Amino acid sequence: MPAPWNLIGHDWAVAHLLAQIAASRLHHAYLLTGPAGIGKLDLALAFAKALNCSQPPAPGASCSKCRECRQTAAQQHPDLFILRRLEGDKNIKTDAFRELQRSLALAPYQATYKIALLHDFHHASIQAQNAILKTLEEPPPRVILLLTTGAAQALEPTILSRCERLRLRPMPADALSAALQQDGLSGEQADLIARISAGRPAYARSLASQPEKLDQRLALLDQHQEMLAAPLRDRFAFAQKAADDKPQLVYTLQIWASFWRDVLLRQLGTAAPLTNLDRLAQVESVAASLDLSQTRRFLDELHRTIDLLQNTNANTRLTAEVLLLGCPRI
DSSP: OOOTTSOSSOHHHHHHHHHHHHHTOOOSEEEEEOOTTSSHHHHHHHHHHHHHOSSOSSTTOOOSOSHHHHHHHTTOOTTEEEEOOOTTOSSBOHHHHHHHHHHHTSOOSSSSOEEEEETTGGGBOHHHHHHHHHHHHSOOTTEEEEEEESOGGGSOHHHHTTSEEEEOOOOOHHHHHHHHHHTTOOHHHHHHHHHHTTTOHHHHHHHHHOHHHHHHHHHHHHHHHHHHHOOHHHHHHHHHHHTTOHHHHHHHHHHHHHHHHHHHHHHHTOOOOOSOGGGHHHHHHHHHHSOHHHHHHHHHHHHHHHHHHHHSOOOHHHHHHHHHHTSOOO
16 A cells, blocks of 8 residues: 555555554654655655544545645744755754754644754754753653654764654665656656666655756766866866755766766676666766776775765865865866
């Protein structure tokens, strides 16, 4: 029987939460972990809808039509509090957690539960994590905390020990492709998106619903081919321009990294499926032009650069220049 929350890839997690709702045995805090694009936020919002739906068609289900469901889906419910890192900030501000605690101490405004959704909680500083610890230890009545993170290792052990943890994992490509075809995609398009998304259903649905993202991916791969042949002058010009938009630069490098992963797999001769099936000729050309150590070194440098840009205040332009200085020239 399909899950009633319109999610793909996490049937086990939905079934687990449904059973808790039906049995009225909810935990006061949940930690949803997994890579970006896996669907942590989607699952958290679906759970919130099910908790507060005023006209549930079945225990644990949500109607998606009542005021509670519509406001929750739009992330505008007065009893739903969403904390996330603001653009340009290194961390989620400690003051935001203190304000949240004051809000959670009050009774729900209109719903059954007050729900605090702490998105990408690994961006909370140690001070901020300590600020929310008291709420985790002694939660007010009718309060549910939903934490999401792609880096559980960055959280304090005291935080981890006070949450029920749900580990979300990528889907097999064939299963994700089948689910996308049920959404209306052709088999060829569904197969490609399942590969590109690396089995992450939320990212896959985002690509399927926004064709411009697929066009952008192709443009970024074309751009990377140009960089491989470009002299240092052009590479540094690219770094200077790309530094003006750090989030876009991170996304660009993630696309490049998927290409270099394919190159590495081709050189290793493994049976692991490639991501960029529509760029097979380019993957094979680069794989034949370099040795394995060069590929591994640059792929490691790509991942290190992405981490620096996402999690530190490193100078964006200088970081990009260093990366492109070490990029193989073909």
